[in-house]
Every structure is written in structure tokens, then in C-alpha cells.
Amino acid sequence: MSACERERASYRFCLIGFYMVLTTGPVLVIRKVIMFCVNGCFNIHYLRQEGRRNIMLRKLIKVSCVTITVLFAFTALAGAEDLKPIKLVAPEMTGGRPLMEVLKDRKSMRNFAKTKLSDQTLSNLLWAAWGINRPEQNLHTAPSASNQQEIDVYVTLEKGLYLYEPKSHELKPVLAKDLRAATGTQPFVKNVPVNLVYVADHGKMYRNRGVPKETKKFYSAANVGYISQNVYLFCASEGLGTVVRGLVDRESLAKQMKLRSEQEVVLSQSVGYPKNPAKK
Ligand SMILES: Cc1cc2nc3c(=O)[nH]c(=O)nc-3n(C[C@H](O)[C@H](O)[C@H](O)COP(=O)(O)O)c2cc1C
Secondary structure (H helix, E strand, O other): OOHHHHHHHHHHHHHHHHHHHHHOOHHHHHHHHHHHHHHHHHHHHHHHHHOOHHHHHHHHHHHHHHHHHHHHHHHHHOOOOOOOOEEOOOOOOOOOOOHHHHHHHOOOOOOEOOOOOOHHHHHHHHHHHHOEEEHHHOEEOOOOHHHOOOEEEEEEEOOEEEEEEOOOOEEEEEEOOOOHHHHOOOHHHHHOOEEEEEEEEHHHOOOOOOOOHHHHHHHHHHHHHHHHHHHHHHHHHHOOEEEEEOOOOHHHHHHHOOOOOOEEEEEEEEEEOEOOOOOO
């Protein structure tokens, strides 16, 4: 193989590297970088023998710089690309136990089994929490002050963080990272199959109407209360355990969830099956 052919081959290798990096997740990026470096070393080794080391080395450095820049940009944007959207199955809007019995059983529970929720139960839970029950008017199962609908329900599962989209009834991937432990300061939260995080997006509220932040916070807290109570009632009806939680390091959680500055964590809520139904 002539020096020119080798040069061309190394460029081709770089292009293949770009393509592979751009089409795979960040987990594989490190492997690709190692492969790239090994290949570069081979080229330098051959060219050193031919006295063309400096020319080729300069070219390799140039290509490496571009590759590394692209890799950084790519990994900075990455996070959700390993997670796929979850199209939730259609929620069951009938059934459940009689309301008065459910009210009798509503309670907070903190002793969770690791058992995951079925697809149907997760779908029903999210619809009960903040689903759309009057699609023609885009209205929800919980009220919201001045119908501002500023609360977003984030869902932390073992496989990652999702945002519940009530209109399409799906889970939009946010981060391929298990953030369950970050949703609260109590030890049990890290193993609960589902931790909901209620986030108020103050940017969506009373745009350009000069409403003070205090008022927005007050309404957001009330709005979250209704969603949380929907979850409590659904859980009581389904034999699930739940507890709403204010013991949350909001600043740290917001950072880990990569929230925007107008977004604020209000409360978290754990949902799962009771480990020992007798214990609270
Ligand atoms: C706004 C709010 C914040 C709460 N924060 C927590 C919490 O961080 N951790 C927890 O274990 N329970 C929390 N709870 C649950 C209460 O402790 C619980 O509702 C109370 O003890 C009454 O029990 P019950 O829900 O079974 O009636 C919270 C409840 C509310 C309404």
C-alpha cells in the first residue's frame, strides 16, 4: 500500500468513525475513540518508517481535533438518545373501586416492593394523574388555576427520566439515567419502581400579565395537590402504595433533570406495590 493510499484510508477511517459515532449511543463512543487512536498509531508507525511522519501527523491531529469536537458536541446533546419514546397503551377509563371505599382506604405508604407496574397500570396511573379527559377542550383529570396547565409530570423509572405528554398519552424520553434516588432524601425512594416529579413551568403561566412569582408558586402548589390526590385515589383503588414527598433537594434534582430556569420542582410522589401491606 502506497503512502497516498494509506493517507486516503486513514481519512476514510475517520469518516466511518464519524458515521458510527453519530449513529450509536454515547456508551459506545469511548470504544470508537480508542479504535480511532489505535488506527492513528498504526498510520504513524508506518509513515515513520517512510520519513513522512510529520506531514501525516499534522493531518491526523487536524482530523482528531475535528473528531473530538464533534464527539463533545454529540455527547453534550446526548442523554436521551438511548431512550425511546414510550407510547402508552390506551388508558382504561372505566372500572376501579367505588369512590367512597377508595376514600376510606386512601393513605400514605413508604414500604415498597420492587415489583414493576404493568404497561396498563402505568398508563392508567398517568391518565388518572394528569391525563386529558375532555379532548375537545384539551382539559385534564385535575383542575388548574386559570387553566394555565403549567404542571409537567416527569416520570423517573429505572431506565431513565421521561416527561408525560398528556395530549399524545406517551412518555417522552428526557435522560437515559436512573434518577429515582435523586427524587427525595428518604432512603426508600431509590428502589420504588415509579417516582413522579411534579414540575411547575412558570414560563407557561400568565404570560406578560405581570402576575407576581409568589402567586404563581401558590397556584402551582395547589395544582400539584390535585394531581397528587388523583394519584392517591388511583393507588387506593388499585391496591398500589404511594406517598407524596416534599422532602426533596429541589436544586440538585432540577440540575440533574436539566430543567430550565423557569421550571421548578414542586413535589415528588412514589408509586409501587406495598412490600408488606400491614406496614405503613
Ligand atoms: C405537601 C406534602 C408533603 C409531604 N412530604 C412528605 C415527605 O417528604 N415524605 C413523606 O414520607 N411523607 C410526606 N408527606 C405525606 C404525609 O406525611 C402524610 O400525608 C401524613 O403523614 C398523613 O398520612 P396519610 O397521607 O396516610 O393520611 C407529605 C404530604 C404532603 C401533603
